[in-house]
Amino acid sequence: MDHSSMDMGSSSTSSSGSMSMMSMDFTNDHSAPLYSSAWTPKTSGGYAGTCIFLVFLAVISRLLIAYRHVLESKWHNKAVKRRYIKVAVATETDRERQPSLSASEKSEAAVLTVRGMDETVRVVRSPAQSGITIQPWRFSVDLPRACVFTVQAGVGYLLMLAVMTLNVGYFLSVLAGLFVGELAVGRYAQADDGHH
Known part of the structure; x- marks a missing residue:
């Protein structure tokens, strides 16, 4: 029994000795x-x-x-x-019932297309939380x-x-x-x- 414990002790000493010999310096x-x-x-x-x-x-x-x-x-x-999504077009009677929008409000409510302002297209915006937009x-x-x-x-x-x-x-x-x-x-x- 003493012999086995002595072998174990010598192997741990030799492994720790080799660890201390490892250089941690740059070499060329x-x-x-x-x-x-x-x-x-x-x-x-x-x-x-x-x-x-x-x-x-x-x-x-x-x-x-x-x-x-x-x-x-x-x-x-x-x-x-x-x-971008397409929205239903409002009829003349719907437009008359809604309060009139100023020019800046109209520009935000419509999307500029090749043919001019298109009020049937809206940009869908999700509320940004602290400036981060997570895509699905x-x-x-x-x-x-x-x-x-x-x-x-x-x-x-x-x-x-x-x-x-x-x-x-x-x-x-x-x-x-x-x-x-x-x-x-x-x-x-x-x-x-x-x-x-």
Whole structure:
């Protein structure tokens, strides 16, 4: 029994000893594995190829953020176009019974069309709560949104894992890719969108 407890104690000591030997400093080791031990550059060319891959992956990350924002804008514009409804046309006697509207009230009550003001079309407005308008759930919108977000998160986590290797080349490659991607498509992305 003493022998088994002694083995257990020595194994816990050796595992804690190896944990304390792990370096938490940046390194420039050209043979640092990326994502698995199978992806360990053996040469300087392999290391450079891995860094170029990380640059492209970071650019893709920024492209996905911009693409998602463009899709959100498109979906919002489609939702706004669905707000128009046709209303029943008032007869002359109905109009005589209603109090007359001023020019500004008439412009708010009608919609401008190619043929002028159309009083038979109304814009449906829902009361906005603190400036946020939530669109109803739609399969044609929410499924692609979830897919793009999932791919975007996956790419972000892959970039995070590359940075967590604490390899200077990998870290600078991710930053360079994010810079190039933002420079190329940053104007399409929302300012408040998260990045990894």
